[in-house]
Amino acid sequence: MKILITGATGLIGTELVSLLLQNGISINYLTTSKKDIKSEPNYQGFYWNPQQGIIDEKSIIDVDTIVHLAGASISKRWTSKYKQEIIESRMLSTNLLYRTLKSHPNQVKQIVAASAIGIYPDSKETLYTEENKSVDNSFLGQVVVKWEQAVDNFKRLNIKVCKIRTGLVLAKKGGMLKELMKPIKLGVGSPFGDGKQWQSWIHIDDLVHLYQFAIQNNWEGIYNATAPNPVDNNELTKAVAKVLEKPYFFPAVPKFVLKLALGEMHILLISSQNVSSQKAQDNRFVFKYRTLEKALQNLLG
Numbered sequence: 001m002k003i004l005i006t007g008a009t010g011l012i013g014t015e016l017v018s019l020l021l022q023n024g025i026s027i028n029y030l031t032t033s034k035k036d037i038k039s040e041p042n043y044q045g046f047y048w049n050p051q052q053g054i055i056d057e058k059s060i061i062d063v064d065t066i067v068h069l070a071g072a073s074i075s076k077r078w079t080s081k082y083k084q085e086i087i088e089s090r091m092l093s094t095n096l097l098y099r100t101l102k103s104h105p106n107q108v109k110q111i112v113a114a115s116a117i118g119i120y121p122d123s124k125e126t127l128y129t130e131e132n133k134s135v136d137n138s139f140l141g142q143v144v145v146k147w148e149q150a151v152d153n154f155k156r157l158n159i160k161v162c163k164i165r166t167g168l169v170l171a172k173k174g175g176m177l178k179e180l181m182k183p184i185k186l187g188v189g190s191p192f193g194d195g196k197q198w199q200s201w202i203h204i205d206d207l208v209h210l211y212q213f214a215i216q217n218n219w220e221g222i223y224n225a226t227a228p229n230p231v232d233n234n235e236l237t238k239a240v241a242k243v244l245e246k247p248y249f250f251p252a253v254p255k256f257v258l259k260l261a262l263g264e265m266h267i268l269l270i271s272s273q274n275v276s277s278q279k280a281q282d283n284r285f286v287f288k289y290r291t292l293e294k295a296l297q298n299l300l301g
Helices: 011-022 080-103 139-157 176-185 204-216 233-243 255-270 278-282 292-300
Strands: 002-006 026-031 043-049 065-068 110-116 160-166 168-170 201-203 221-225
Touching (some): 002 011, 011 026, 011 204, 065 080, 080 139, 168 204, 168 292, 201 204, 204 221, 221 278, 233 292
Parallel strands (some): 002 065, 026 043, 065 110, 110 160, 160 221, 168 201
């Protein structure tokens, strides 16, 4: 089996590549950096530049599945210019892949694309399943809608489309946990906003195994990638402080302070989404890290 991966050198992509190679799967990957093109047994890089509509068409030869992870990070300040980059990086890359498959012979049967639980409206009461059609009216909500619509175009080519709506990824090497740990390590850990917002998280190991499972089992449709036991922000921050053996007694950081410090992207910290992953479990996916305590012990212990 051969898989084409975009965003292969990112936080999730790096772990996924490692897992797939261990399981004997050949990988082609697309990169915007010519110096990052490697040619190794079962691991072959190809150049693309979505901004300019450039792609090496040889990247799709003999590929069965595409895993589409590429997109500018949402964890940088959302200036008007950067917001444009967040949208364009997802739309241009997705549309370029679509045009390439449409105009060149290929055997691609499935695309598994990254998405985000940020599509679900901010709510402390609702439990969100994949059936929920309501969309958050924030910038992030709109980004996810456009992103998913672009990926849905692949259905026109008789390609199965699977969208992985990912929660807060807990990982050693980057992502939210690294940022959360900074004030805690300094001994000034505290919850954000009222601390009662739901944070649906997932251990990176479970996330990449879920991608592998989606490929192996030819999943189609939307799947939430969140651990079975979400927690509120207060519980998450307190648990990290406990594992790091740091104090946790500072008052919550008010919403207006977060807004001053981070601008519009402060909603990433105070938005509440209680997201169910029951569908993935009903389709036989087994989470290794079901509880926050177990996940943090593995990552920080």
